[in-house]
Amino acid sequence: MAIDFAPRRSVEQVEEGTELAPRFDSDGLIPAVTTDFHTGELLMQGYMNAEALRRTIETGEAHYFSRSRAALWHKGATSGLVQKVRELLIDDDQDCVWLRVDVAGGASCHVGYRSCFYRRVPLGANARGMDLQFTETEKVFDPKAVYGDAPNPTKL
Numbered sequence: 001m002a003i004d005f006a007p008r009r010s011v012e013q014v015e016e017g018t019e020l021a022p023r024f025d026s027d028g029l030i031p032a033v034t035t036d037f038h039t040g041e042l043l044m045q046g047y048m049n050a051e052a053l054r055r056t057i058e059t060g061e062a063h064y065f066s067r068s069r070a071a072l073w074h075k076g077a078t079s080g081l082v083q084k085v086r087e088l089l090i091d092d093d094q095d096c097v098w099l100r101v102d103v104a105g106g107a108s109c110h111v112g113y114r115s116c117f118y119r120r121v122p123l124g125a126n127a128r129g130m131d132l133q134f135t136e137t138e139k140v141f142d143p144k145a146v147y148g149d150a151p152n153p154t155k156l
Contacts, residue, residue: 003054008094015092023095024050029065030097034108037086037100042115043108048097060085062099077148079106105141112139 006019014021024030029047036043046064048056052072055063062075062083076082083101090097109116119132 003057005050005053014094020090021094022050022053022090022097023093025095027067029067030095032061032064032097032099033064034083034099034101036113037102039114042117043083043101043103043114053097055086056085056099062101075108076104079105079110079141081107081141083108107140110143110147112143114140 003080006013006021008014008021010024013019014023022030028049030049030053032046032048033042034044034046035041047067049065049072052063052065055061055072055074057156064073064075065071066073069095074082082104083099084104085099087100088097089100107114109118112152113116113136114122118134120135121127121132122130
Protein backbone atom coordinates (compact mmCIF):
# COMPACT_ATOMS: atom_id res chain seq x y z
CA MET A 1 0.00 0.00 0.00
CA ALA A 2 1.57 3.28 -1.09
CA ILE A 3 0.60 6.30 0.99
CA ASP A 4 0.46 9.54 -0.96
CA PHE A 5 0.14 12.87 0.78
CA ALA A 6 -2.06 15.50 -0.81
CA PRO A 7 -0.47 18.71 -2.06
CA ARG A 8 -1.25 21.72 0.14
CA ARG A 9 -3.63 23.88 -1.90
CA SER A 10 -5.48 26.12 0.56
CA VAL A 11 -5.92 26.94 4.22
CA GLU A 12 -9.44 25.52 4.07
CA GLN A 13 -8.20 22.23 2.60
CA VAL A 14 -5.47 21.91 5.27
CA GLU A 15 -7.53 23.03 8.28
CA GLU A 16 -11.03 21.80 7.43
CA GLY A 17 -10.56 19.16 4.73
CA THR A 18 -10.19 15.40 4.84
CA GLU A 19 -6.93 15.12 2.89
CA LEU A 20 -3.67 14.33 4.65
CA ALA A 21 -1.35 17.13 3.52
CA PRO A 22 1.43 17.32 6.13
CA ARG A 23 3.77 20.30 6.17
CA PHE A 24 7.35 19.18 6.63
CA ASP A 25 9.91 21.81 7.65
CA SER A 26 12.91 22.95 5.57
CA ASP A 27 14.78 19.79 6.66
CA GLY A 28 11.87 17.60 5.52
CA LEU A 29 10.75 16.82 9.09
CA ILE A 30 7.56 17.09 11.11
CA PRO A 31 7.52 16.96 14.94
CA ALA A 32 5.92 13.87 16.50
CA VAL A 33 4.70 13.87 20.09
CA THR A 34 4.17 10.41 21.58
CA THR A 35 2.01 9.58 24.60
CA ASP A 36 0.85 6.41 26.33
CA PHE A 37 -2.55 5.43 24.91
CA HIS A 38 -4.04 4.47 28.27
CA THR A 39 -2.57 7.03 30.70
CA GLY A 40 -1.84 10.00 28.44
CA GLU A 41 1.68 10.19 29.87
CA LEU A 42 4.11 12.03 27.60
CA LEU A 43 6.70 9.47 26.51
CA MET A 44 8.81 11.24 23.91
CA GLN A 45 9.05 13.84 21.19
CA GLY A 46 10.78 13.05 17.94
CA TYR A 47 10.64 13.84 14.25
CA MET A 48 9.36 12.07 11.17
CA ASN A 49 10.25 12.54 7.56
CA ALA A 50 7.77 11.57 4.85
CA GLU A 51 9.03 7.97 4.77
CA ALA A 52 8.74 7.57 8.56
CA LEU A 53 5.20 8.93 8.51
CA ARG A 54 4.28 6.61 5.64
CA ARG A 55 5.76 3.56 7.37
CA THR A 56 4.01 4.43 10.61
CA ILE A 57 0.69 4.62 8.79
CA GLU A 58 1.36 1.43 6.81
CA THR A 59 2.64 -0.75 9.67
CA GLY A 60 0.85 0.64 12.73
CA GLU A 61 4.23 0.82 14.49
CA ALA A 62 6.09 4.06 15.19
CA HIS A 63 8.89 5.06 12.85
CA TYR A 64 10.89 8.24 13.30
CA PHE A 65 13.75 10.04 11.63
CA SER A 66 16.83 10.21 13.83
CA ARG A 67 18.44 13.60 13.35
CA SER A 68 21.62 12.53 15.17
CA ARG A 69 22.06 9.47 12.94
CA ALA A 70 20.40 11.00 9.84
CA ALA A 71 18.50 7.75 9.34
CA LEU A 72 15.03 6.23 9.46
CA TRP A 73 14.41 4.63 12.85
CA HIS A 74 11.83 1.92 13.64
CA LYS A 75 11.26 2.45 17.36
CA GLY A 76 12.07 -0.78 19.16
CA ALA A 77 13.89 -2.52 16.30
CA THR A 78 17.00 -2.86 18.48
CA SER A 79 15.56 -2.69 22.00
CA GLY A 80 12.30 -4.59 21.47
CA LEU A 81 10.43 -1.59 22.93
CA VAL A 82 8.16 -1.30 19.89
CA GLN A 83 5.50 1.40 19.96
CA LYS A 84 2.18 0.06 18.63
CA VAL A 85 0.23 3.05 17.37
CA ARG A 86 -3.35 2.99 18.61
CA GLU A 87 -4.20 6.44 17.28
CA LEU A 88 -2.39 8.95 15.07
CA LEU A 89 -3.64 12.53 15.07
CA ILE A 90 -2.48 15.56 13.14
CA ASP A 91 -2.86 19.16 14.29
CA ASP A 92 -4.89 21.89 12.60
CA ASP A 93 -2.01 23.17 10.44
CA GLN A 94 -0.91 19.60 9.67
CA ASP A 95 2.61 20.43 10.84
CA CYS A 96 2.74 18.21 13.94
CA VAL A 97 1.59 14.65 14.64
CA TRP A 98 0.52 13.02 17.89
CA LEU A 99 0.96 9.29 18.35
CA ARG A 100 -0.98 7.54 21.10
CA VAL A 101 0.79 4.22 21.63
CA ASP A 102 1.07 1.00 23.57
CA VAL A 103 4.72 0.31 24.39
CA ALA A 104 6.11 -3.22 24.43
CA GLY A 105 8.40 -3.52 27.43
CA GLY A 106 7.00 -0.41 29.12
CA ALA A 107 9.73 2.10 28.20
CA SER A 108 10.34 4.60 25.44
CA CYS A 109 13.59 6.27 26.48
CA HIS A 110 16.96 5.02 25.25
CA VAL A 111 18.40 5.98 28.66
CA GLY A 112 16.25 3.26 30.25
CA TYR A 113 13.47 5.30 31.82
CA ARG A 114 9.80 4.88 30.89
CA SER A 115 9.52 8.42 29.50
CA CYS A 116 12.15 10.65 27.91
CA PHE A 117 10.83 13.38 30.21
CA TYR A 118 12.29 12.09 33.48
CA ARG A 119 13.65 15.34 34.94
CA ARG A 120 11.87 18.46 36.17
CA VAL A 121 13.27 21.98 35.80
CA PRO A 122 12.77 24.01 39.00
CA LEU A 123 10.67 27.15 38.64
CA GLY A 124 10.49 30.48 40.44
CA ALA A 125 12.22 30.70 43.81
CA ASN A 126 13.13 26.99 43.50
CA ALA A 127 15.19 27.71 40.39
CA ARG A 128 18.23 28.88 42.33
CA GLY A 129 21.08 26.58 41.45
CA MET A 130 18.98 25.05 38.65
CA ASP A 131 19.57 21.43 39.66
CA LEU A 132 17.28 19.23 37.62
CA GLN A 133 15.02 17.02 39.72
CA PHE A 134 14.47 13.40 38.70
CA THR A 135 10.81 12.42 38.39
CA GLU A 136 11.68 8.77 37.74
CA THR A 137 14.16 6.91 39.92
CA GLU A 138 13.97 3.39 38.52
CA LYS A 139 15.04 2.45 35.03
CA VAL A 140 12.81 0.03 33.16
CA PHE A 141 15.80 -1.55 31.43
CA ASP A 142 19.61 -1.38 31.39
CA PRO A 143 20.70 0.46 28.23
CA LYS A 144 24.15 -1.22 28.24
CA ALA A 145 22.52 -4.67 28.27
CA VAL A 146 20.22 -3.70 25.38
CA TYR A 147 22.49 -1.54 23.21
CA GLY A 148 25.92 -2.70 24.31
CA ASP A 149 28.66 -0.15 23.85
CA ALA A 150 26.95 1.49 20.89
CA PRO A 151 27.51 5.23 20.88
CA ASN A 152 24.85 7.30 22.60
CA PRO A 153 22.58 8.72 19.90
CA THR A 154 22.41 12.09 21.64
CA LYS A 155 24.65 14.73 20.09
CA LEU A 156 26.59 16.71 22.67
